Amino acid sequence: MTTLSCQPYKGARDYYPADKRVQNYIFRTWHRVMQLHGYEEYGVPLLEPLEVYAAKSGKELVSEQTYSFTDRGDRKVAIRPEMTPSLSRMVAAKRQELGYPARLYNIGNYLRYERPQKGREREFWQLNTDIFGVEGELPEAEVIGIASEIMKAFGATEKMFVIKINNRNLINYMMAHYLGLDAVQAQLMMKLFDRKNKIEASEFKDQASEIFGADAADAGLHKIATLTAAHSIADLPEDLRNNQAVQEVQKVFTLLEQAGVKNAVFDITLMRGLDYYTGTVFEVFDTDPDNNRSILGGGRYDGLVGLFGVEPISAVGFAQGTTTLEIFLSAHKLLPELPSTTEIGIIPLGTTLQGALKLAARLREEGVKTEVDITERKLDKQIKSVVKKQVQFIIFVGDEELASEQYPFKDTATAEEEKLSFERIVSKVKDRRRGSSGDDEFAEFFE
């Protein structure tokens, strides 16, 4: 008989209670910010017909990175590698019944068959948020503003992250008309732009001139230098500035300024890999040069709903994953202390287990999350277990306590202990609840 491995599947993680607390903290914050902005939660199936992704997601994502199989009915099926196509399908199906603007969000897990590494897992969890049915730049500004608020809700300051913004129409115009590239060259150049911040300046230059070809290299490089030096619309060369797409970008920036978002910048090198984007694209980056990593990304994708045979509906959205967000939060020391959801551990003294169980039942009636140690081990072992589980309080229950109804009530963090009545204990725990999380009105997200 061979022994089974304890390791989880490659690229997937086990979430022990301490890990799950971190994940739930992130989920809770996401729920709170999205609901405050009037977004409603929805859900989609884990499985989709493969062609839902084949249509628009991008070649590599579908052919190389999708977990797909043929089901017993001979259907080609994929486990969702992303949300947007499913959501577009869903919106298309009920496009006449939804109230617009349709503001929707979801928190779910996805699978991509990739080589795992730092900030990348095969199974990952992300927030998806989208607004449907509004043309113009207002949805972009709204969604980017929410992205910024999410970052701040996690405690990030504007110095810690930057919102980079670009526009697909501008990119296309720039590639074809300003730089004079054909489709193949443009594709290569987009990939190169995408990597600009990850490679040496000289390497960027070499590869760029190779794409231009010997004849056009000098003029092309000169133009690219002008482009990459541009940190706002105003810095762009005049040939580009009059383009319609530039006006769109300008409008987005004006709206963000009015909304008080100060850390958004124009970045002509921002590309985004997915094929379905049609207008504004944006990403949030860590400003720490050691973590040159995108922690949120999205854009406008007006064509996707129309693929399902209905009139197109304009759409803007973004996704943020827990994997890279966790790296960001811990690097900036933004992860709070997250104690156990269990608030009280009761330790029976001597032969008072029945009394302890009754006390626990009374506490639960008051909504206090309570466990009882039923191991009958030595006292110090029981205390150690409660502390290890990061439960906040201990009540010791012996015959004396049951008679007097005054219980030694210990704070495991400070080691302070006092004798309290049942009522005082309940109010202490509830005070602590309000004080620590600060968002008791969202207590339902603690589930």
Next chain:
RNA sequence: GCGAAUGUAGCUCAUCUGGUUAGAGCGCCGGGUUGUGGUUCCGGAGGUAGUGGGUUCAAUCCCCAUCAUUCGCCCCA
């Protein structure tokens, strides 16, 4: 899919250029204390050195393969 590094106890690591029964710290379990932990003392369990093959009188150490982990590329959350 490509490149590189690593793999010894639950965790972090020793074991000097291959040489007797592979060690330590932390953790875990038990006891000193039939009512108080994270900072005491004593004892104990736990390893076919990722796995398989090869070289050798002899392999944790050298070689090959394989698997896993990590870091990059590609791509992306």
